[in-house]
């Protein structure tokens with residue numbers, strides 16, 4: 001049996017599938033990841049700062065203008081559309097076989113594809129709030145302004161509801177993540193270097209039968225995978241979709 005056939009068979013046989021994904025899930029939608037050759041870490045960072053520094057809480061506070069310059073140009077991709085990875089997961093949820101998506105992504109493409117069961121470990125660019133009065137704003141509200149977005153009510157800075165480096169993950173999301181991982185019968189891990197903690201460590205809560213790892217480059221979890229596929233995951237899922 002080839003790898004695509006094996007993956008399709010396990011997807012068909014499983015009833016409680018969990019997908020744990022990262023930035024590689026969306027590269028075939030045109031959103032660069034962090035650690036691929038074309039990823040954001042391969043760029044030097046503006047004025048000598050690394051992307052990790054520029055996306056930190058302290059940078060957001062001290063260099064707010066530069067933060068938004070980087071954030072707007074590198075992390076917001078309003079034209080991006082779901083690719084076959086997102087579409088297969090939406091189909092699996094429709095079939096009642098998907099327990100949850102757990103994503104480190106902040107791009108909202110799973111919801112755009114039709115998934116509702118999405119745990120966003122690092123938040124979302126689609127939720128924004130005033131750091132002074134906490135009023136909520138949409139991504140369109142942020143895009144309607146340039147530079148540092150300001151709250152029309154009190155001129156406070158509007159920030160994205162994303163987890164910056166140096167900030168903690170949402171406790172409720174973390175607890176639900178552990179819960180779904182420990183109930184899953186099939187774990188699909190995809191498009192993540194599994195290097196950002198604590199998110200990456202959570203996959204060890206999986207107790208089910210099979211782990212499938214879809215990732216172009218090696219990860220520290222490869223030896224735990226029952227099936228390892230290194231081809232671009234969008235084209236893999238396109239073939240899976242034709243067989244499901």
Ligand code: NAD
Nearest residue numbers: 022023024033034035105106107191192193216217232233
């Ligand atoms: P990462 O950049 O560290 O790793 C991405 C992994 O995906 C790499 O190992 C790469 O080889 C693999 N990959 C890339 N394209 C692939 C493809 N088409 N098929 C198969 N594998 C592919 O990303 P990460 O592990 O998610 O961690 C980085 C952090 O970046 C996350 O916390 C996330 O919040 C943030 N981020 C999110 C987005 C987004 O929302 N789309 C984009 C960039 C960064």
